[in-house]
Amino acid sequence: MRATELLARRPATRLPRPVVIGHRGAPAYRPEHTTASFELAIDLGADLIEPDVVVSRDGVLVVRHESELSLSTDVAEHPEFADRHTTKVVDGSLCTGWFTEDFTYAELRTLRAVERMPAMRPLNTAYDGRYGILTLAEVIELARCRSTADRRIRVLAELKNPDVDGDAGVHMGALVAEELRRLGTDRADGTVLIQSFDPALLRDLRARLGDGGPQMAQLIPDAPTGDAMVTPSGLREISTYAQAIAPSRERVLTSAAGTRAGRAHLVGQAHAAQLSVFVWTLRAENAFLPAHLRRGDAPEGLGDAVGDAQELLALGVDGLITDSPDHAVRARTAMTLVSSRR
Template sequence: MHARAVAAITTALLGTAGLLLPGSAARAGDGDERPLVIGHRGASAYAPENTLASIDKAARLGIPWVENDVQRTKDGELVVIHDDSLQRTTDVEEVFPCRTSWEVKDYTAAEIARLDAGSWFGRQYAGARVPTLDAYMRRVEHNHQKLLLEIKNPELYPGIEQQTLKVLGNDGWLDPQHLTDRLVVQSFSADSLRIVHDLKPAVRTSFLGRPRVSALPAYARFTDGINPSFGSISTGYVAAVHALTGPHGKPLNVFTWTVNDADTARQVTRYGVDGIITNEPDVVRAALQAP
């Protein structure tokens, strides 16, 4: 570990904030201004989360980065949905009243395709569907957007990492341009990210959570970023992450979640984060652009 990393980690352990260099929030990365504004499950304050309508809304707001969640159906189709249960965001209980499970993994793709994933949010979204990952990727490409893709609950879906990479490859998202500038895979599971890194080392990855500072060098072997909740970070912690170099030869990034107000957006920007994940991307963007 080089001297800068040692110094930054020591500072973070002591709780000192002084190592963050001015302008670090605009560090060279993928060509975007820092911090990036990332639409959480699309523009999910304004349209039903993880639907095509939600990423279309983000596109209309001029938000290039969106985030989603990927799970797998009973018959092996990858779908974009956050909860492992279908109850909260679909009418599964009405469509299948005799079933005893509402878990995504217990329904086929055809069954999930019958569900209304929009009415819970507003009548104008009635008939919105849970998209397949393939359909979702085609819409992201059509919108010229960039994607922070979360592999959700990988412990429920053995082999989901390889399957996700296959879909991404089939949809043209594993070419150099997408890998450099438009795709990051994240997960709360370090094991899942190691699998992604081993299968396709060129894919950028980020770990969801806040590892101990002393553990960060181990994460830097297989991930390019650390994505903690906004309430768990400080200037010193962000500096400690930035001090380490990831598997693609660049300083680790920090994307923080879920920030939905201007004051918090400005606060985490002062910490030096590289990205802000938000349900209200227009609010966060306006806060960052204000003089």
């Protein structure tokens, strides 16, 4: 049985091997959320591709890291949209820019994707303007088209901004449930898994789609916001509506380092609650790595990303959400070889 097929079991158990999840595709090498990024992630060995999902003004589910568009598209170069420039409260903070919920899907299709971190990934800017904005449906179709009899590609969709509804006036949960039914992927063994930081949204989807609906992962905010979620009682509560948790790499490593002898760290506690553990987000640049894995002084320089992945795999995580799937695949292969020799 393939590793990704084990995700369809309820409740979740340990997978036979960890899955590699292409975070917004393979944004270490191509601008995120583009066709090129998702296709490359699959070519590099990702088992799942992970798009972020936001909503257009007319209720279309599109993929962007966040609803604000100026960092990842050329919206600022479109004078016809100058009047859409505005300031909103996003996640409790003021944010100024252009927002997907103020654009129809047809208008969003006129924008082109650009590299979101050009200073960190200057080579990716060579692809600026080549690709448009995708819908969730298009990403699902891409995964299906790239799947084979021997290798099934699935989509781990992260739902963003559930309270932003645009003119459609429909909550994201209703939009997602309707779209998954339309695409025939509203079952536990379907192409799509769902994750979100918002437990209410995941509960809403579970109620709409039932216990046989898509597998779900509860994203865990960093400390102190998400601390209550990773207590034994918090993990048990999550297991009533989800099959996995998705904490940050920092939370997992900190938990392991601070655990006293004889007690399980976060990964072990999650497994005891019948929850898989997907860790976010692995990046190869020095700026995102701990000191002992950096190579050189340049923040944009590449460090030991394979070593980073191996440290997490050694703790028993079930999935790595990564900007460079090739590094995670190499780490998984190396760990498998070591294990087979014991």
